[in-house]
Amino acid sequence: MPELPEVETIVNDLRPGLKGRSFTDITILWPRMVLRPSAEELRQRLPGQTIQDIGRRGKYLIFRLASGEVLILHLRMTGSLLLKQKGEPLAKNSSYIRAVFGLDDGMELLFNDRRKLGTVSLVKDEKEVIGKLGPEPLGASFTAKELAERLSKHKAPIKAVLCDQEVIAGIGNMYADEALFFANIHPLRAANSLSPEEIERLYRAIQKVLSKAIGNGGASISDYRRPTGEKGSQQNDFYVAHRGGQTCKVCATPIERIPVRNRGTYFCPRCQRPPTGS
């Protein structure tokens, strides 16, 4: 499940091979993944376009093209990207190729996505796709004060609000759980009930968790792989995410799993005390 650290890793892995390249032939095997324009129009408009650079915004991958157009990908749940030479055989974990982007140096970029939930858009103005995203949590201008202002507008559980891309961009299920653990905040606390001290802890925890995960090349849950075929190692460093039944690395209490807004949520009941009243 690619979140900010996984997408950042993918962008950094791909940049050396993609920057300055031009697209050649495009094959869309699952047309519904192309949100705009149509799959057929994308197939006609992309060849010949040069990639000036690639970047990330939230969980989106952004290809800035020399024409001024922007190609934007989202991997959703099971998407991954793979850069390989044309004709080179596929790895075993890449049997769900939904799109093939040919490149002018004999390489090709493959969009692999078992559950077909990933998306592709080709637009003139990136705001059409990513215009509503909240701030980048690792951006230089993102402050604890801004986090406080944004959380104060929501009374939903803090876990759910952290996953809201219009509040903060790039945090999903795994890293929301991790950040709340390091901030010692229970996932069911109302977002607008956090004290200034708690918000400060959460702010620092978000930056720590995301930075560490980027350093680890992201988390390889199930069959997720980097574009190089390597696994990330962040899954070994999780304190609560996907650790239901195992013991807390800090206090040895069993990690619990509860649904929050229908999302599996892991936390330590001792390190993260429940909201008052329960």
Add this chain to the structure above:
DNA sequence: CCCGGAACCTGAAGGC
């Protein structure tokens, strides 16, 4: 406007 839930998808896992 806000909130909760369904839909989009498929394969893994568990029950019988």
Add this chain to the structure above:
DNA sequence: TGCCTTCAGGTTCCGG
């Protein structure tokens, strides 16, 4: 063994 149900969770859409 095999059929069936449930679950996984990012985003969008829809109804109350």
